[in-house]
Amino acid sequence: MPGIYEVRYAATGALHSFGAVDNVAQALALLSTGAKSWFGRRGSAEVPDLEYRTCATSTKADAKAAAERMIGRRETYMSGAA
Numbered sequence: 001m002p003g004i005y006e007v008r009y010a011a012t013g014a015l016h017s018f019g020a021v022d023n024v025a026q027a028l029a030l031l032s033t034g035a036k037s038w039f040g041r042r043g044s045a046e047v048p049d050l051e052y053r054t055c056a057t058s059t060k061a062d063a064k065a066a067a068e069r070m071i072g073r074r075e076t077y078m079s080g081a082a
Contacts, residue, residue: 003056010049020063
């Protein structure tokens, strides 16, 4: 399913990755943290504690448009104009 995903470090809220993709589930499954997949088998302390949010859309074009709006709003907010 097309959509947007955002992955952040749980401890700090810092952005790990963000994207508009054809398949959100596949993008998250392929997301890597260093040499290993986020959802694959992992060692104890090698993978950071991550959290994610998703937003489904009808098409990848809709996902890209929504992502651009989100980025624009974030930039406006961070500049103090909001």
